[in-house]
Amino acid sequence: MTSVRVVVVGAGVIGFSTAVCIAEALPSCSVTLLSEKFSPDTTSDGAAGIMFAGEFPDIPLERQRLWFKDSFDHLLAIAQSQHAPEAGVMLSSGWQIFKEVPADKLPFWSEFVIGFRQMTDRELRRFPDHTFGQAFTTIKCECESYLPWLENRFVPAGGQVHQRKVDNLQELSNSYDIIVNCSGLGSKLLVGDSQVYPVRGQVLKVEAPWLQHFIRDGDGKTYIYPGIHGATIGGTRQEGDWRLEVDEGDTKSILERCSRLEPSISKAKVLSEWVGLRPSRRNLRLEREVVQLQGRQVPVVHNYGHGGWGVTLAWGTALDAMSLVRQCLREKPAQAKL
Numbered sequence: 001m002t003s004v005r006v007v008v009v010g011a012g013v014i015g016f017s018t019a020v021c022i023a024e025a026l027p028s029c030s031v032t033l034l035s036e037k038f039s040p041d042t043t044s045d046g047a048a049g050i051m052f053a054g055e056f057p058d059i060p061l062e063r064q065r066l067w068f069k070d071s072f073d074h075l076l077a078i079a080q081s082q083h084a085p086e087a088g089v090m091l092s093s094g095w096q097i098f099k100e101v102p103a104d105k106l107p108f109w110s111e112f113v114i115g116f117r118q119m120t121d122r123e124l125r126r127f128p129d130h131t132f133g134q135a136f137t138t139i140k141c142e143c144e145s146y147l148p149w150l151e152n153r154f155v156p157a158g159g160q161v162h163q164r165k166v167d168n169l170q171e172l173s174n175s176y177d178i179i180v181n182c183s184g185l186g187s188k189l190l191v192g193d194s195q196v197y198p199v200r201g202q203v204l205k206v207e208a209p210w211l212q213h214f215i216r217d218g219d220g221k222t223y224i225y226p227g228i229h230g231a232t233i234g235g236t237r238q239e240g241d242w243r244l245e246v247d248e249g250d251t252k253s254i255l256e257r258c259s260r261l262e263p264s265i266s267k268a269k270v271l272s273e274w275v276g277l278r279p280s281r282r283n284l285r286l287e288r289e290v291v292q293l294q295g296r297q298v299p300v301v302h303n304y305g306h307g308g309w310g311v312t313l314a315w316g317t318a319l320d321a322m323s324l325v326r327q328c329l330r331e332k333p334a335q336a337k338l
């Protein structure tokens with residue numbers, strides 16, 4: 001039996017997670033991953049990788065909860081296995097603190113992280129500018145390790161990987177039966193999506209081995225995330241800003257804000273500075289459509305626009321995308337040479 005040729009575009013955390021899910025769950029498919037850039041040069045590589053999410057306004061919360069839960073279960077199993085150091089996945093405990101009590105004291109993911117609770121007054125005393133806080137244990141997934149680890153899982157499952165920039169989907173229509181688009185911000189040009197836009201984020205890596213807990217300001221702009229190789233401190237959220245250069249003003253502001261939360265940061269050595277563009281969209285796009293390409297009807301599954309929560313939601317959304325590919329297999333046998 002000839003296999004169904006599936007191509008996944010994109011080698012960030014969304015592309016590799018999706019490619020692995022398809023290759024492992026759908027043995028009738030031969031899966032090829034094409035991408036212009038690979039680790040360590042994707043947005044995913046520089047993300048702090050902390051499991052934490054905001055809400056997409058028009059996507060049913062139940063679906064978002066499932067994405068979070070599936071992703072958490074997947075990464076927790078890795079964190080508690082012998083693969084943890086190689087995959088760059090670890091448990092991480094700490095605090096999210098607020099200057100004012102938030103409207104929603106129980107985020108939708110609070111039941112999936114470990115030991116979610118309100119901070120005590122005693123715990124809050126070290127953060128004099130803040131009046132409310134949440135303590136919990138979540139997961140940190142460092143993509144500089146995780147992406148190569150996923151690739152090492154993809155290839156034995158029969159996956160093929162090639163470096164290539166794709167200018168339009170027509171280029172792929174003769175060589176593949178199903179296209180899976182995980183190109184993040186690249187979707188703006190690749191599929192002409194004007195709804196996807198960058199939210200610039202600058203972070204620093206610092207050497208501060210004495211820090212054991214994460215601290216995140218509830219406004220999402222200032223955070224300290226201790227990791228396997230140094231702590232990631234940040235940050236910025238600059239909508240519509242395409243600059244990839246490090247901004248010295250941002251560096252100064254990050255160091256000042258983080259030192260206010262954790263004074264010992266002023267003693268930490270700065271190891272590196274990095275800028276990434278979050279592939280943002282009002283609602284992430286996870287759906288399938290049939291596109292007319294070179295006279296053929298080709299199923300296309302989209303999985304992009306995860307904004308600041310891509311590492312968090314990668315596995316859950318990848319499983320969903322895999323289910324959409326499975327539906328394509330069932331519904332379009334004749335047309336797509338299936």
Ligand code: FAD
Nearest residue numbers: 011012014036037044049050166184186201276310311312
């Ligand atoms: P990317 O990693 O950008 O990958 C896109 C891929 O598509 C690349 O390989 C690219 O080369 C390829 N591509 C694009 N166009 C084409 C084309 N035309 N042809 C071929 N290939 C193409 N998320 C969290 O969950 N937790 C965090 O703590 C967190 N912290 C962050 C901190 C910062 C400073 C930033 C910037 C982001 C952070 N994020 C975090 C968000 C996270 O990084 C993104 O949501 C995630 O990386 C998106 O993954 P992706 O695979 O869609 O995109």
